[in-house]
Amino acid sequence: MTAAGIHPSAIVEAGAQIGAGCTIGPFCHIGPDVTLGDECTLKSHVVITGQTSIGAGSTIYSFACIGEVPQDLKFQGEKTRLEIGARARIRENVTVNTGTAGGGGVTRIGDDCLLMAGCHVAHDVRIGDRVIVVNNAALAGHCVIEDDVILGGLSGVHQFVRIGRGAIIGAVTMVTNDVIPYGLVQAPRGVLDGLNLVGLKRRGVGRADITALRAAFQMLAQGEGTFQERARRMGAESDSAYVAHIVDFVTGDSDRSFLTPGQG
Structure with missing residues (x-):
């Protein structure tokens, strides 16, 4: 002292x-x-x-x-x-x-x-x-908030929710379910509305990985099977480490459901 x-x-x-x-x-x-x-x-x-x-x-x-x-x-x-x-x-x-x-x-x-x-x-x-x-x-x-997440002003995160690395939560948003890595969540009752592309580019993520993440997000949004099944399938089809982060997150332990594309 x-x-x-x-x-x-x-x-x-x-x-x-x-x-x-x-x-x-x-x-x-x-x-x-x-x-x-x-x-x-x-x-x-x-x-x-x-x-x-x-x-x-x-x-x-x-x-x-x-x-x-x-x-x-x-x-x-x-x-x-x-x-x-x-x-x-x-x-x-x-x-x-x-x-x-x-x-x-x-x-x-x-x-x-x-x-x-x-x-x-x-x-x-x-x-x-x-x-x-x-x-x-x-x-x-x-709650579990992984690396490089941004939580917008006046947002709220429900107990036991996980937010994956690199995700961004918009202002005045209530997050009640898990958010995939690099996800973009907005609207008063949080909706998974895309990827945090601005954040990825700011961190210098390469074009190939961003393209792989875009394809993975589309598979999660529109593919066949359950959300976890789609995640496992996209992991088998991609060698991107960023896609692997999403797969590991979705298939890991959680006490909540997931925010899925277009659904609060």
Whole structure:
């Protein structure tokens, strides 16, 4: 703590581990089981509590409340955790809860994520790397959000839903079922309306893979058999790693149904 800059009005409870080069602004409150990596910055009025670890180089803005107990009536005060990766940017009024014993005991957020103002991340959520959650979006308990997903402003994700890597969810959208990797979901009751082609191109995905994904999406939309059968068939017919991501996602374990093309 001697190598950190802590404002005199901040409260850092005994037991907290504060990395070198951290800056803790006025009126922040850091609980005794909190670990901050090196070079973290907390603006004013930030609350971090619970068994919470935050990776190096992260910035948390005013009035965020990180690591509070779950909003789950089954929670009985058991010791659970919140783990946030490196270089997180957590904006004003964001809330992130710890896990529950029934959900594995940990809420986990990966590296280089941006949680914009007013977002909520509930208990036992797992978020990958480079995820963007836009203003006032909310993730219910047990959701899984894979790498490079963008959740639009004021969107909501139902508990236990999985959203595959590279997908994009439009603003003011309610997502009640799993979303395939690289999917584009929009409309008030989320509809799988295509592929996140803009995101794929921005990440430098080659034309051959984008063509393969287009063909795979058409097979999912119009092919014969069940959704899982179509996914397995398209996997057998394509050697694209991106198509393989979709196949693995569709054939993996899930507690929800899937959003299918043209259906909410």
